Amino acid sequence: MAPQKLYAGVKLREIRSRLGLTQKDFAGKLGVSLPYLNQMENNNRPVSTSVVLALASEFGFDVTELSTGDSERLVSDMREALADPVFTDAPPPLADLRLAASNAPALARAFLHLHRAYRQTHERLASLDEALGREDARVQPSPWEEVRDFFHYCDNYIDAVDRTAERFAERFPGTAGAETALVEHGVTIRMITGPVLRSYDSETRVLSLSDRSPPETRRFQMLLQLALLTQNKLLEATLDLARFQTNEARAIAKIGLANYFAGAALMPYGPFLKAAQDCRHDLEILATRFGASIEQVAHRLSTMQRPGAKGIPFFFVRVDQAGTITKRHSATRLQFARFGGACPLWNVHRAFETPGHFLRQLAETPDGVKYLCLARDVSKPGGAFGAPVRRYAICLGCEVRHAGDLVYADSLDVTNAAAFEPIGISCRICERTDCHQRSVPPLERRLSIEPFQRGVLPYRVEK
Incomplete structure (x- = not known):
């Protein structure tokens, strides 16, 4: 089979814009003519091997980024949107969707925003009795969905925040680093009894943490509070670039970025990546090594996408007992349904039946891509008799070609096609x-x- 041609015009334009070069200067550095570069940037010609090599040697560019990015996410999201019954005609062929995602990503996103607005209008009309007469009953994007999409299309990796957290961890290492840093900033820590995980009084500079929380949760909450106290300029600058449509979305995203800082400081990129490779991504070893929870480790593994030092591309998802996806991210070709739950054939749903145990699954999606999936329940006790238990299950997975780098693939026959269970994304597009x-x-x-x-x-x- 002939190798697939690489069309990456949008990515080439992004690289040139990032470097601040004109087409003429960029063409000269790549060793191609100006018309040839223009044709590649407009996807009239594929990116040649010489250009790929020049990007790596001249600019130190991670060439794997040329074949990744938003295209697969956009194609998956458009397919799901077009599965809406409102589109009565036959949907466009998959090839057309791929062309739209690669050649006109802004138009593809505009279509997704329009469909999201339609869904929200439809849902509002379905509950008209609630919205009737309210002055704020206008159509606007859900702040939660807007923030979720922001992280989704950033590959769940925020470089400036990640590197700042890594430098913080170098200055305040170990499990006591967060507490040391808070004391250095004049913050007093006290333990309280109750369900509130974290409460900070800006006037007295007292941070209250629940004594019901496990140690890893308390450390995470301390780091989160440190991000809000010491990294406000960085967080606000990142939010300015995101251009959220509502104040609510911006506020939610700021907490999300503070959470990101906390996770990256708890598990700094370089040491965490090396430790993950050394133990073949054993989540329990990593949790003990970095004083983190299993869920925190799994989530962190899904963010290891730093240019030039990428880890294994993982997908990560968390579901509740109803099958609703409460967290989702994928650095792989597998993309999750934006609406509704996950495929019931997926092992993540069975994790509730075997608490405290990892479930392994070899799975194949309709596009023929094979994955190794790891699922486990991560239920969170309330810390007291009668306190409610929050029940979740997580799934972490990667394409089976990376199976040799995971301890969880041991004893699995990844060469046996019959060992792979068929899973899907959404019934309407499966x-x-x-x-x-x-x-x-x-x-x-x-x-x-x-x-x-x-x-x-x-x-x-x-x-």
């Missing part, structure tokens, strides 16, 4: 015709209804 767990028909298939015959489903999906 192309499998024989899934016994299907909840709704696939959008792009015709149905055959047999009134005198019934299988697992009340219809048959035509191939």
Whole structure:
């Protein structure tokens, strides 16, 4: 099979803009003519091997970024949006969606924003009795979804915040570093009894932490408070670049960035990446080494996408008992459904049945990509008799080609095609015709209804 040609015009323009070069100067440094560069930037020609090598040697560019980025996310998101019943006509071919994502990403995002606004309008009308007469009953994006998409399209890696947290960890190392830094900044720490994890009084400079929380949670909350106290300029500058549409979204994103700082300071990039590679990504060893929880370690592994020093591309997801996705990120080709729950065939749903144990799964998505999935429950006790328990399960996974770098792949036969379970993303865009767990028909298939015959489903999906 001939190698696939690489069209990366948008990424080339981004690199040139980042370097502050004209097309003429950029072409000269890459060793190509100005017309040739213009054709590559407009996706009329594929990126040549010589240009890829020049990007690496001349600018130290991580060439893997040329074939990654937003395109796969945009294609997945557009497919899901087009699966909405409001689009009655046949959806555009997958090839057209890929062209739109690579050649006109701004237009693709505008379409997604429009569809999101439509959904929110539809939901508001469905509960008109609640919104009727309210002055603020206008259509605006959900702040939570806006922030979620911000991190989604940043690859869940914020370079400036990550590097600042790494420098902080060098100055205040170890599990006592956060407490030492707070004391140095004149903050008094006291323990309180109750469900509130963290409370800070800016006048008395007293930080109160719940004595019901485990040590790793208390350390994380201390680091989060440090981010808010000492990194405000950095957080605000990052928020300015994001251009959120509402004050609520900006406020939520600021907490998200402070959380990011806390995780990156608890598990600084360089030492954490080396430790992960040395122990073959054993989550329990990493949790003990860095004084973190299993969920914190799994989440951190999904952010290891620093240019020039990337870790394994992982996906990370957290679901509740209803199957609702409460956290999601993917540095892999697998993209999660933006609306609704996850595929019921995924092992993350079975994690609730085996608390305290890791579940391994070899899985294959409809596009033929094979993954190694690791699931575990991460339920969070309330810390007292009668206190509510928050029940979640997480799943961390990567493409099976990285299986040798994970201790969890040991004893699994990754060469056996029959060992891989079929999973999907969303029933409406899943192309499998024989899934016994299907909840709704696939959008792009015709149905055959047999009134005198019934299988697992009340219809048959035509191939």
